[in-house]
Amino acid sequence: MKDAVLVLAEDIKSVPGIVAPEWVQFVKSGSHNERLILEPDFWFKRCASLLFQLDEGTVGVRSLRHKYGAKNQHTVSRSHHRVAGGKIIRVALQQLEKAGLAKKEKIGRVIAPAGRALVRKAVAKALAS
Numbered sequence: 001m002k003d004a005v006l007v008l009a010e011d012i013k014s015v016p017g018i019v020a021p022e023w024v025q026f027v028k029s030g031s032h033n034e035r036l037i038l039e040p041d042f043w044f045k046r047c048a049s050l051l052f053q054l055d056e057g058t059v060g061v062r063s064l065r066h067k068y069g070a071k072n073q074h075t076v077s078r079s080h081h082r083v084a085g086g087k088i089i090r091v092a093l094q095q096l097e098k099a100g101l102a103k104k105e106k107i108g109r110v111i112a113p114a115g116r117a118l119v120r121k122a123v124a125k126a127l128a129s
Contacts, residue, residue, distance in 0.1 A: 003129070008048035008122035009041060017099040018047055021091060030084035032070045047092050048122075051101060051111065055119050060108040064089045 012018055020043035029037055039045065053059055053067065068084035093109055096102040101115030111119070 004123045004126035005045060005048045005052060007126045008051060008119060009044040011118060011122055012044050012047050012051075013041075015099050015101070018044070018095045020044070024088065027088070028085070029088055030065075030069055030082060032072045032082040032084075043092070046088065047096060050089070050092055050096065051115055051119055054096075054102055054109060054111040055116060058105060058108040058110050061086055061090055061093070063108075 024037065024043055026036065028035070029042075050064070053064060065083040065086050066081075068089065069082050070084075071079045072082040073079050093102060096115065097104060097109070101112055101118060102109050103112045
């Protein structure tokens with residue numbers, strides 16, 4: 001599935017309206033991370049991953065924060081799960097909506113037909129290679 005996400009991330013780069021914000025290089029993706037985001041294509045990979053999550057069904061920002069979260073490591077006390085930051089997820093979903101790949105419902109967000117076609121094309125490309 002990671003190959004399909006990478007193929008979809010390359011396809012998303014050509015979609016107008018989806019651009020990485022200037023501030024994304026200065027923030028962590030959540031409180032569980034120690035370092036800033038160093039990947040150059042992080043934004044497009046996150047948008048592609050979000051499209052795959054939307055393809056599975058209706059999701060909201062809260063459930064996506066939990067999915068992209070991770071364990072916070074401690075030296076003395078036990079580790080526990082921390083949710084990811086919400087602004088990265090929220091802004092990425094808003095850009096996907098403006099591009100016509102996702103749409104907002106009364107409860108959460110769902111994938112639009114154009115987004116579903118893009119996901120299916122990326123999966124087919126990943127399986128062919």
